[in-house]
Amino acid sequence: MFDKLASxxxxxxxxxxxxxxxxxxxxxxxxxxxxxxxxxGRTPVMEAVKSAETLLLETQESKSYVAPxxxxxxxxxxxxxxxxxxxxxxxxxxxxxxGSGALRLAAELIARAGTGRLHLGLPSWPNHAGIFGATxxxxxxxxxxxxxxxxxxxxxxMKALSSAQRGDAVxxxxxxxxxxxxxxxxxxxxxxxxxxxxxxxxPLIDSAYQGFGSGIEEDVLGLRRVIAAAPEALVAxxxxxxxxxxxxxxxxxxxxxxxxxxxxxxxxxxxxxxRTSYSMPPDHGAAVVRTILSFDSLRQxxxxxxxxxxxxxxxxxxxxxxxxxxxWQLAPQIAEQQGMFSLLPLTEADVLSMRTQHGIYMPxxxxxxxxxxxxxxxxxxxxxxxxxxx
Ligand code: LMR
Numbered sequence: 001m002f003d004k005l006a007s008x009x010x011x012x013x014x015x016x017x018x019x020x021x022x023x024x025x026x027x028x029x030x031x032x033x034x035x036x037x038x039x040x041g042r043t044p045v046m047e048a049v050k051s052a053e054t055l056l057l058e059t060q061e062s063k064s065y066v067a068p069x070x071x072x073x074x075x076x077x078x079x080x081x082x083x084x085x086x087x088x089x090x091x092x093x094x095x096x097x098x099g100s101g102a103l104r105l106a107a108e109l110i111a112r113a114g115t116g117r118l119h120l121g122l123p124s125w126p127n128h129a130g131i132f133g134a135t136x137x138x139x140x141x142x143x144x145x146x147x148x149x150x151x152x153x154x155x156x157x158m159k160a161l162s163s164a165q166r167g168d169a170v171x172x173x174x175x176x177x178x179x180x181x182x183x184x185x186x187x188x189x190x191x192x193x194x195x196x197x198x199x200x201x202x203p204l205i206d207s208a209y210q211g212f213g214s215g216i217e218e219d220v221l222g223l224r225r226v227i228a229a230a231p232e233a234l235v236a237x238x239x240x241x242x243x244x245x246x247x248x249x250x251x252x253x254x255x256x257x258x259x260x261x262x263x264x265x266x267x268x269x270x271x272x273x274x275r276t277s278y279s280m281p282p283d284h285g286a287a288v289v290r291t292i293l294s295f296d297s298l299r300q301x302x303x304x305x306x307x308x309x310x311x312x313x314x315x316x317x318x319x320x321x322x323x324x325x326x327x328w329q330l331a332p333q334i335a336e337q338q339g340m341f342s343l344l345p346l347t348e349a350d351v352l353s354m355r356t357q358h359g360i361y362m363p364x365x366x367x368x369x370x371x372x373x374x375x376x377x378x379x380x381x382x383x384x385x386x387x388x389x390x
Pocket of ligand 1 (some may be wrong): 013
């Protein structure tokens with residue numbers, strides 16, 4: 001049987017990890033996969049996570065199954081953090097293996113119950129189209145961002161959504177857009193929310209970078225505005241970045257509706273889909289997040305750590321923008337954009353030559369992970385980028 005299969009390429013973004021590790025040059029720089037790094041290039045376990053793990057090690061009495069939907073206390077605490085209490089809507093959540101697991105369940109639910117059509121603004125995280133396509137959804141694309149001008153193509157996006165059909169789903173990045181870092185203004189969120197509600201579209205909101213943009217609360221205000229306006233919504237949450245627990249695969253999908261019973265019905269479907277796929281989610285990361293969010297002191301430690309990650313990112317953004325500003329007039333946009341990523345107008349050949357000649361790694365799209373820069377790298381990276389951008 002296996003000889004009938006064609007070998008598949010490694011995901012290009014994840015392949016960068018291996019390529020970077022195999023490069024022996026001491027001055028190599030990893031601007032590839034979206035992982036936070038400190039100024040020494042490490043992705044340390046957060047202090048709040050270490051403390052929660054210590055507590056769990058001392059107090060956990062069983063490794064038996066938790067529940068089909070995962071840890072209910074984790075789900076309630078996570079929903080408070082993301083959805084808050086003021087949207088006037090009811091949510092029902094299912095714990096998932098990471099944000100990707102949440103997106104996959106959401107896509108299967110849309111395929112089962114909706115029009116089977118999802119609108120996706122481009123560019124987007126490359127795996128979005130992969131996940132949605134794998135469930136049989138028809139993915140309709142529209143422009144979201146113009147790389148050449150570094151602007152959100154808001155009117156093109158609104159035009160596409162204004163002609164979407166009732167019941168169509170639309171993918172929305174909650175904050176820190178991946179791969180562009182380009183965030184909507186409050187007025188644009190308002191207009192988006194109104195159009196979604198008027199057209200009776202189903203927003204599928206991907207929240208993976210809460211705390212990396214403007215602040216832990218600030219980064220979910222747009223999301224909450226859309227939830228408040230739309231009759232129904234799906235919210236996919238990843239804990240990978242905000243809690244730095246990437247490999248623990250921790251996330252959740254929330255069905256949001258006008259009544260608790262509608263949300264609960266959606267949840268029973270999500271649980272059934274999970275059961276026939278991987279049965280139940282892994283527990284450890286969710287137990288860590290539950291512990292952090294349950295204790296005020298741990299929660300404060302976590303918030304302080306996340307805030308300082310954001311400050312570091314924003315400082316690097318400003319420094320890179322300044323270093324590029326004498327040869328690229330759009331450089332100030334790098335400082336305005338939010339989260340880990342910016343998308344530079346580089347060709348594939350530019351990206352490959354930076355890799356081979358200078359040991360600087362990024363995906364061929366031209367996306368850079370700002371967190372991969374050390375302060376001492378900024379001048380060198382800027383000098384290599386200048387002739388390519390100017
Ligand atoms: C990224 O975009 O680099 C991250 O979300 C990691 C991933 O899984 O692709």
